[in-house]
Amino acid sequence: KAGVTQTPRYLIKTRGQQVTLSCSPISGHRSVSWYQQTPGQGLQFLFEYFSETQRNKGNFPGRFSGRQFSNSRSEMNVSTLELGDSALYLCASSSSLTSQETQYFGPGTRLLVL
Amino acid sequence: EDQVTQSPEALRLQEGESSSLNCSYTVSGLRGLFWYRQDPGKGPEFLFTLYSAGEEKEKERLKATLTKKESFLHITAPKPEDSATYLCAVQEGAGGTSYGKLTFGQGTILTVHP
16 A cells, blocks of 8 residues: 655745645545644644544644545645745555544655745 | 653663653543654654553564553664654544644653663
């Protein structure tokens, strides 16, 4: 089974721009979670989508948004980029069919904001 | 609010020198405790899920254990290829706010010297 894939792997943007990141979950998985990883804050939860609905959201500003499509693929968008948004953005998928919700992570998208 | 604390922050071992990593947690009802391994520039790789106190799981040189307040990752006779950052995460079992959300510790950076 193919793992979680994320595109692009690397991005360089300037302040004020917006960016869209994509995530394809493991086949059959319907839940996709997004995380931001920085050296100072570690891994922090952004939001989770299941069957095209956002079920949970972390403590990030409204500039961070996401969506999920009917094939479970997900995108996250960051508008009006700030220098502090430079980070590794990770998505993870799980089957969410039972209480055993192990999340499997993709390789991440490294975003650098200049 | 969920809290996860890992210790030590960094650990240097000689090849073959066994040791343990600690993960202390505070959560309102534990749905699961997860261990991941992360290599530089990559996404976290799933190792173990533990659900209830007293549970143990093993994989090659690694063994994870769980109590009501902490988890240990025991590494027996480590090899240089075990060098990585080991992350502990918890999922709260309290309904909507727990969907897809893992709360991570800051990680333990393990270096195994030949």
